[in-house]
Amino acid sequence: MGRFRHFINIIILVILSTVALRLLFDVILALPMAASAEARPIDHLFNGHFWMISFLFSLIMVMMIYSIFVFRRADGDETDGPHIHGNSKLEITWTVIPLMVVLGFGVWGAFTLNEITRPKDGEMTVNVTGRQWSWSFKYPEQGDAAAAELVLPVNRTIVLKMNAEDVIHSFWVPEFRVKQDLVPGRETTLRITPTEIGNYRLRCAEICGQNHTTMEADVKVVSAEDFQAWIEQKSAGPSFADMTPEERGAYWASTEGFACVACHTTDGTPSAGPTWQGLYMHNVKLADGSTTEANDEYLHNSIIDPNLQIVDGFLPNVMPGNFGDRFAEREQEVGAAEGIDLDISADLIAYIKSLQ
Amino acid sequence: MRTLKILLTSALVKGLVGQAVGWALGYSFVALLRALRGLPTPWLYEPAVAFGAIISLLGFLVAAGVLADWLRWIVGKKTELKHGAPAGQPGWARYINVDTNHKVIGVQYAITSILLLLVGGYFAIVFRIELAQPGMQWLTNDEFNTLFSAHGIVMIAGILLGVGAMVNYLVPLMIGAPDMAFPRLNAFSYWVTIPSAVIILMGMAVGGWDTGWVGYATLSLKAPLGVVLFLLGFWMNGFSSIASSLNMLVTVTTMRAKGMTLFRMPIVVWGSIAASIIQLTATQTVGVALTLTVAERVLGLNFFDPVGGGDPILYQHLFWFYSHPVVYVFVLPGLGVIAELLPVFARKPLFGYRWVALSSLGIALVGFLVWAHHMFTSGMDDALRVPFMFSTMLVAVPTGVKFFSWVATMWEGKLPKNPPTPLLFVFGAISIFLIGGVTGPILGTIPTDLHLHDSYWIVGHFHATMFGGYIFPFFAALYYWYPKVTGRMYKESLGKLHFWLMLPAFWVMSIGQMSVGLLGMRRRVADYDPALGITTTHILITLAALVIGWSVLIMIYNFIASARTEPAADTNPWGSRSPEWQIPSPIPEFNYVTPIEVVGEPYDYGLAGSVYTRTIAPAPSGD
Ligand SMILES: [Cu+2]
Numbered sequence: 019m020g021r022f023r024h025f026i027n028i029i030i031l032v033i034l035s036t037v038a039l040r041l042l043f044d045v046i047l048a049l050p051m052a053a054s055a056e057a058r059p060i061d062h063l064f065n066g067h068f069w070m071i072s073f074l075f076s077l078i079m080v081m082m083i084y085s086i087f088v089f090r091r092a093d094g095d096e097t098d099g100p101h102i103h104g105n106s107k108l109e110i111t112w113t114v115i116p117l118m119v120v121l122g123f124g125v126w127g128a129f130t131l132n133e134i135t136r137p138k139d140g141e142m143t144v145n146v147t148g149r150q151w152s153w154s155f156k157y158p159e160q161g162d163a164a165a166a167e168l169v170l171p172v173n174r175t176i177v178l179k180m181n182a183e184d185v186i187h188s189f190w191v192p193e194f195r196v197k198q199d200l201v202p203g204r205e206t207t208l209r210i211t212p213t214e215i216g217n218y219r220l221r222c223a224e225i226c227g228q229n230h231t232t233m234e235a236d237v238k239v240v241s242a243e244d245f246q247a248w249i250e251q252k253s254a255g256p257s258f259a260d261m262t263p264e265e266r267g268a269y270w271a272s273t274e275g276f277a278c279v280a281c282h283t284t285d286g287t288p289s290a291g292p293t294w295q296g297l298y299m300h301n302v303k304l305a306d307g308s309t310t311e312a313n314d315e316y317l318h319n320s321i322i323d324p325n326l327q328i329v330d331g332f333l334p335n336v337m338p339g340n341f342g343d344r345f346a347e348r349e350q351e352v353g354a355a356e357g358i359d360l361d362i363s364a365d366l367i368a369y370i371k372s373l374q
Numbered sequence: 375m376r377t378l379k380i381l382l383t384s385a386l387v388k389g390l391v392g393q394a395v396g397w398a399l400g401y402s403f404v405a406l407l408r409a410l411r412g413l414p415t416p417w418l419y420e421p422a423v424a425f426g427a428i429i430s431l432l433g434f435l436v437a438a439g440v441l442a443d444w445l446r447w448i449v450g451k452k453t454e455l456k457h458g459a460p461a462g463q464p465g466w467a468r469y470i471n472v473d474t475n476h477k478v479i480g481v482q483y484a485i486t487s488i489l490l491l492l493v494g495g496y497f498a499i500v501f502r503i504e505l506a507q508p509g510m511q512w513l514t515n516d517e518f519n520t521l522f523s524a525h526g527i528v529m530i531a532g533i534l535l536g537v538g539a540m541v542n543y544l545v546p547l548m549i550g551a552p553d554m555a556f557p558r559l560n561a562f563s564y565w566v567t568i569p570s571a572v573i574i575l576m577g578m579a580v581g582g583w584d585t586g587w588v589g590y591a592t593l594s595l596k597a598p599l600g601v602v603l604f605l606l607g608f609w610m611n612g613f614s615s616i617a618s619s620l621n622m623l624v625t626v627t628t629m630r631a632k633g634m635t636l637f638r639m640p641i642v643v644w645g646s647i648a649a650s651i652i653q654l655t656a657t658q659t660v661g662v663a664l665t666l667t668v669a670e671r672v673l674g675l676n677f678f679d680p681v682g683g684g685d686p687i688l689y690q691h692l693f694w695f696y697s698h699p700v701v702y703v704f705v706l707p708g709l710g711v712i713a714e715l716l717p718v719f720a721r722k723p724l725f726g727y728r729w730v731a732l733s734s735l736g737i738a739l740v741g742f743l744v745w746a747h748h749m750f751t752s753g754m755d756d757a758l759r760v761p762f763m764f765s766t767m768l769v770a771v772p773t774g775v776k777f778f779s780w781v782a783t784m785w786e787g788k789l790p791k792n793p794p795t796p797l798l799f800v801f802g803a804i805s806i807f808l809i810g811g812v813t814g815p816i817l818g819t820i821p822t823d824l825h826l827h828d829s830y831w832i833v834g835h836f837h838a839t840m841f842g843g844y845i846f847p848f849f850a851a852l853y854y855w856y857p858k859v860t861g862r863m864y865k866e867s868l869g870k871l872h873f874w875l876m877l878p879a880f881w882v883m884s885i886g887q888m889s890v891g892l893l894g895m896r897r898r899v900a901d902y903d904p905a906l907g908i909t910t911t912h913i914l915i916t917l918a919a920l921v922i923g924w925s926v927l928i929m930i931y932n933f934i935a936s937a938r939t940e941p942a943a944d945t946n947p948w949g950s951r952s953p954e955w956q957i958p959s960p961i962p963e964f965n966y967v968t969p970i971e972v973v974g975e976p977y978d979y980g981l982a983g984s985v986y987t988r989t990i991a992p993a994p995s996g997d
């Protein structure tokens with residue numbers, strides 16, 4: 019009879035504790051707002067897990083604490099506990115039931131996974147490129163419009179086709195719940211269906227070197243009309259012919275252009291690369307011990323073939339070596355559109371010159 | 375003066391000097407080769423540094439005398455096993471010299487382990503202070519990245535050494551053996567970890583690295599010079615794992631006392647067997663991953679960089695094939711300690727001994743089939759992700775068996791009203807390993823993992839697993855066997871203080887980490903956006919980390935002070951049935967002066983008149 023009473027106590031305590039913990043989790047283990055269609059089934063699964071966590075934690079803790087306080091040795095008692103070796107039926111029970119439960123969660127997970135990854139009607143593709151330490155986006159279905167922020171129409175499934183240029187990065191917007199790595203050498207895909215208009219932040223979730231922390235981009239979910247308007251404005255692009263070389267250089271250096279700002283500051287603080295403030299025509303100490311003057315030729319070489327001369331205190335192989343090709347491609351595009359002859363490297367040097 | 379001389383002529387100091395000399399020789403060799411081709415060698419030239427590091431390992435081992443006996447064997451000389459301190463030196467000198475006694479090596483492992491845990495913990499506290507507030511306070515990104523990378527690998531090395539300490543000290547005692555099967559190999563396993571640790575720490579001095587302890591390609595190929603030393607140090611540490619696990623398995627299979635059948639061994643031995651099987655069979659794959667990375671960086675071969683046709687995902691497979699199972703190397707011996715101590719204090723048999731023993735092997739086996747759950751976001755096909763999800767969920771089953779058996783052991787047991795420190799740490803271990811355990815399946819189901827992967831939830835989850843499965847049981851073991859090792863009792867009041875500081879602090883830390891992770895805190899970031907609303911929690915986490923740090927210092931003080939001032943302890947203060955408690959403390963050189971035989975079950979507490987082991991008359995000596 020005594021045993022029976024203990025079991026009743028345990029059952030009551032475990033139920034109370036489970037419910038209390040589950041309620042507590044809403045406070046201390048809260049999820050961010052859900053802003054995608056994928057977040058819904060995932061949050062259901064989260065909820066199921068949170069109940070399971072509350073229950074299992076309560077079960078073991080209640081039994082342990084109960085044993086510690088209820089069965090503990092009375093004062094003056096010198097005897098041993100009951101000689102119980104085990105119980106195969108119990109062992110089988112607590113092997114089989116957990117097995118069923120975890121397999122159940124596995125099936126639930128598999129169905130949810132299928133729901134969030136299967137192709138949907140009316141999908142739109144956006145190309146995502148990650149590189150140390152910036153993001154860029156291209157809209158192949160909207161005439162290849164390019165942007166440094168991710169603007170998405172609400173309630174439409176977006177297929178992100180993702181590529182990394184250098185090392186592994188990872189696409190994560192917590193409000194969308196899903197995450198996908200960008201792996202150099204292969205294209206990875208992620209489907210998201212934003213459901214809430216608003217501003218979010220994309221942050222790289224895979225360590226990718228020095229400035230991993232700051233590898234971020236704005237994400238804007240807008241109405242279909244606003245998206246259309248944004249695309250039209252993006253496709254028009256800046257009119258390069260009307261800009262001064264310095265202005266163009268600033269544009270190329272920004273995340274909209276070639277994201278030099280991910281590694282170079284203009285305010286005197288070094289980042290992954292040297293600052294550009296006061297660089298022009300000053301003496302630069304190189305890693306091999308020599309010194310050189312930062313004239314046009316040096317700057318041009320530093321941009322096109324960065325490993326040729328390494329600035330003292332900085333690392334080789336950090337600055338991408340492919341700007342020459344990327345500049346040429348862009349020069350051609352703009353040339354075809356606006357009929358002007360651009361020299362992006364010269365624009366950048368003009369901009370650096372202006373940063374005294 | 376004399377102390378200084380003993381120190382300076384110890385194997386430790388000789389080894390370190392030998393390591394420096396070896397490094398210089400290796401470096402100069404590469405420089406010489408280049409000079410012959412007319413090339414200059416810049417300072418810290420990577421291939422020279424790497425080659426120097428490899429030679430430095432040899433330099434250490436030769437100078438410390440770790441290889442001495444084997445080298446003599448090669449030229450046909452026989453050597454005797456030496457015992458005791460070097461001639462004319464006090465007993466403590468054994469611990470800084472090459473010694474082949476498993477108990478000495480166990481203590482060496484333990485001290486080195488605690489030192490590494492202190493160093494790694496110190497790194498954590500430095501960057502935790504940085505994280506207490508958004509914005510960069512006192513570290514640069516590079517410093518932050520180096521610190522968390524070094525924190526990871528130094529802690530892992532420290533944990534592996536702590537496992538070595540428990541296994542080395544306890545297993546021969548528990549199976550009634552005089553020593554390990556290969557005492558010289560045992561010494562080698564210990565000593566090789568020191569130059570490895572030095573090389574890893576040198577990596578911080580030559581520019582650090584920013585890959586975390588995982589060293590994923592292709593970041594590892596672009597990282598600063600320090601990464602090469604990290605990779606090499608990690609790689610060399612693998613020798614210790616492989617050699618010591620082999621030694622341990624041979625010891626258990628061939629040197630058990632009469633009557634010590636497999637199911638009559640103390641349960642810690644089962645945990646050690648499972649851990650050793652993993653170490654012996656999985657360490658090689660991470661060794662391959664590290665070798666290929668070094669070869670790609672230093673020699674220009676191409677394995678992982680897609681530009682030359684390599685595949686960065688290949689690295690992850692090789693890496694996790696070891697690095698997932700190794701988690702069980704950390705925790706299985708610790709879980710064994712929990713199961714060993716509970717019956718002693720509850721005065722009740724271990725519930726379901728065979729199930730507990732076999733669940734260790736079950737965990738080890740399933741542990742080999744789940745590695746790709748670390749790669750659910752890497753772009754793997756669903757046809758692969760889903761099977762790995764199911765195999766991962768299976769881990770919960772044998773782990774559950776352990777929890778239920780522990781609880782059933784305590785149920786109706788006569789736990790003391792005022793639990794002594796080791797028992798407190800066992801309770802703490804169960805509660806924390808439980809946090810780690812129940813927060814695992816949510817990472818196993820892919821859809822939820824897509825949110826949690828690479829977030830602070832993971833950080834919280836695995837710290838709970840490590841603290842619950844390793845740190846708390848290790849501390850329990852240190853307190854519990856302290857009187858056996860030193861012959862004196864630790865100070866109970868300080869032990870309790872340590873526990874009551876560390877347990878709540880750890881709870882706050884790990885629940886806080888999970889909380890910020892859910893809200894969007896990424897792993898391995900030096901800074902975070904205050905807009906995430908996680909600043910207060912980060913302050914709490916940092917404070918908790920500081921409390922944990924201080925509490926560990928209290929333990930160390932306790933152990934050092936008690937060894938000098940406390941009165942001699944009883945032979946068997948806990949009333950254990952295990953054979954090591956039936957012999958004097960500290961234990962004689964060859965453990966059982968008269969051999970023992972096993973005549974009963976190990977955990978028959980509560981069965982009147984039952985005996986586990988008894989001494990047998992010494993067999994007539996054969997030689
Ligand atoms: Cu990153």
Ligand SMILES: [Cu+2]
Nearest residue numbers: 697698745748
């Ligand atoms: Cu794992």
